[in-house]
Amino acid sequence: MKLSKWIPAAICTLGLVLAGGAALAKDSKKANEYPNATRQEPKPEMSSSEQRDLSKAADLIGDGKDAEAQPLVEKVLSSSRPSKYGTSFAHQLLGQIYYDQDKNAEALAEYKKALETEGLxxxxxxxVLYNVAQLQMQDEKYQEALATLDQWEKLTGKQTADEFAMKANIYYRLDQFQPAVDTMKKAMSMTDKPNDSWMQILMASYFELNQYDQAAQIVQDQLAKDPGNKKLLNQLATIYIQGDKPQQALDVMAKAKSQGLVTTGDDYVQLAKLYASADKPKDAAATMKEGFAKNLLPATYDNYKLLGDVCTQSEDDPCALDAYSKASPMAKDGNVDFQLGYLLFYSDKSKDAVEALSRAISRGSLRQEGEAYLLRGDAENDLGQSSAAMADWQKSLGYPSTKSMAEQRIKAAKGGVKINRPTKKKAK
Structure with a gap:
């Protein structure tokens, strides 16, 4: 069960640094961010016309006026003798314009040209190289993104928490969960304020490694800071369920309900299922009934069947009959009708039971087909329809689970012995 729905598509948003002409003049005065860089830095030289056009284009892009900026960028690129710096910067700006237009492939191509020109x-x-890695990740080119980040490390002589976090995210998406854990832990060790999404990736990676205690601990730590976070509570409950700790999962959701955080149909269904798995069908039934009463649960087959099941388990036959009757018209197989027929028979409604069991057999895909024929025979016998009952008992002889019981009924009927109503059992 991969928890991709919990994980953001990318850790960092694409943030291209645009430099206008005035900023270019100041670049040389800034502290060197990359003292260990292995790339030899070129001189940022370009003509005054290039600087004027690209500075204006950068300012326009910064103001969201990409359409006005693009002709200026293309003018520089079409120049007969452009400088390396001007060419690289123009490709960088054009890449930003394409990115703003959601043209990732075109943006990626322009960024690569900016790098290949080696003028920046x-x-x-x-x-720009980091932006390339981000775009590759967004386009699910995960191996290429990892290679680009390795190149970034080699050229910069630097490692950062953000870079390791992005690598961990990529490893997670490649189903390489142990590298994802190791890399994310390294990222988190490099900062005092790790991003919440990093925690999510670490938790989900532990989850996929079946290391549920570690996954749960991460969520618990986050809940300690934000105890009313419904998303985290649902995650913790899911982790406990997968870790075969239904009581802990139930405790989490029951507490959430007491805090007023169980507010949707999905919340009610999850809580009801947790009660059922903890062998508390009455609580499960009460939860489903409350959900329906509040109009939070839609009238679906699954919801009515769940209500019928937990009401059956809690021996609330009127509730189960009502729920299964509402589920029946939406059923794609005969299993609900079998359960309905069973309850109707033991509610002294043999005529209705025959109708329900006939639907069950007609719809097919029954888990208890032999029992359906046997039970319909019992209901027909109860109505004095001896020939129909004998025919159904004969059919149930063909199923190992009902062969012995069918033989007893047939023998008794042929011997003139009255067949009493069998003992009621819970429908499965």
Whole structure:
């Protein structure tokens, strides 16, 4: 059960640093972010016209005026003798324009051209390289993204928490859960304020490794800071369920209900199932009834069947009859009708039981087909329809689970012995 729905598609949003002409002049005065870089930094030289056009284009993009910026960028790229810096920067800006238009493939191609031209200063070059890795990840090119991040590390001579977190996210999506754990723990060790999404990836990776205690501990730590977080409570309950700890899962959801956090149909269904798995069918039935009473539970086959099942288990036959009757018209097989027929027979409604069991047999895919014929025979016998009863008992002879009981009934009927109503058992 992969918890992809819990994990953000990307850890970091794409954040391209745009530099206008004025900013370019100041770049040389900034502290060197990459003192251990292995890339030899080129001189950021370009013509005054390139600087004027690209500075204006960068400002326009920053103001969200991409359509006005694009002709200026393309003007530089079409120049007969563009500088390496101007060409690289123009490709970078065009990549940003394409990215803003959700044209990831085109954006990626432009960023790669910006890198291949080798005209950008280190800080700018490394920023574009990191953007390439992010785009590759967004496009699910995970191996390429990992290779790009390795290249980023080699060229920058640097490792960061964000970079390791992105790698961990990629490992998770490649189903490499132990590397995801190891890498994310490394990322978290490098910062005092790890992103919440990093915790989610670490938790989900533990989950996929069946290390449920570790996964639960991460969620518990987050809940300690945000005890009313419904999403976290649901996650913790799911982890306990997968870890075969139904009582702990039930405790989590019951507490959530006491806090007023069980507010949706899905919440009520989950809580009811937890009560049922903890062998508390009365609580499960009460939960489902409350959900229906509050109009939170839609009138679906699954919801009515669940209500019927827990009411049957709690021996609330009127509730089960009502629920199964509502589920029956939506059923795709005969199993609900079999359960309905069973309850109707033991409610002294043999005529209705025959009708329900006939639907069950007609719809098919029965888990207890032999029992359906046997029970319909009992109901027909109860109505004095001896020939129909004998025919159904004969059919139930063909099923190992009902062969012995069918033989007893047939022998008794042929010997003129009165057949009493069999003892009621819980329907499965």
């Amino acid at each position: 200063p280190n800080a700018q070059h490394f920023s």
